[in-house]
Amino acid sequence: MAPETFRKRRRVERSENPHFALHSNMDRDDGNVKYVLTGEGAGSLFIIDEKSGDIHATKRLDREEKAMYTLHAKVIDRRTNREMEADTEFNIKIHDINDNEPKFAKEIHFASVPEMSEVDFMLL
Numbered sequence: 001m002a003p004e005t006f007r008k009r010r011r012v013e014r015s016e017n018p019h020f021a022l023h024s025n026m027d028r029d030d031g032n033v034k035y036v037l038t039g040e041g042a043g044s045l046f047i048i049d050e051k052s053g054d055i056h057a058t059k060r061l062d063r064e065e066k067a068m069y070t071l072h073a074k075v076i077d078r079r080t081n082r083e084m085e086a087d088t089e090f091n092i093k094i095h096d097i098n099d100n101e102p103k104f105a106k107e108i109h110f111a112s113v114p115e116m117s118e119v120d121f122m123l124l
Contacts, residue, residue, distance in 0.1 A: 019056040024075040026084045027053070034078050039071035039089075046071060046092070063096040 027033040037048040037055065046069070048055045053073075069092045075084045111123045 019054055022048075022053040022055065022073050022088075022090075024053070024085060026075055032078050033084065034076040036074050036076055037071055038074075040069045042071055045069070048073070061094050062099070063094040064100075066094065068093050 022035065024033060024035070031051070034050045035048050035053045036050065037043070037046060042048075045058055045061070046055055047058060055071075070089060071092065072087045072089050074087045076082065077084050113121060113123065
């Protein structure tokens with residue numbers, strides 16, 4: 001099994017601009033590493049700080065529009081411009097929140113339940 005190229009450093013959820021960070025095992029925090037992001041939404045919906053590996057969503061994401069994004073991250077040596085490790089593919093799964101109010105066909109519904117009805121009796 002190949003060693004894991006990137007490890008997730010931190011993740012912030014439930015914010016207007018959620019973000020998380022990737023960190024390469026090759027990054028010695030000496031400024032020689034450049035993080036690059038490609039794939040669905042890279043550069044538009046998702047941006048990466050090329051120095052830190054922090055990935056940010058540029059807008060609020062909605063699961064009803066798209067439930068998952070597949071991205072690729074790579075780490076480049078700034079001095080040689082060569083890849084230091086193989087690309088890593090990862091998925092960003094969008095969690096659903098109840099952001100849509102329920103809508104009913106009629107404002108008022110009338111129903112009746114017969115006396116001594118079974119549990120789970122279907123009303124409508």
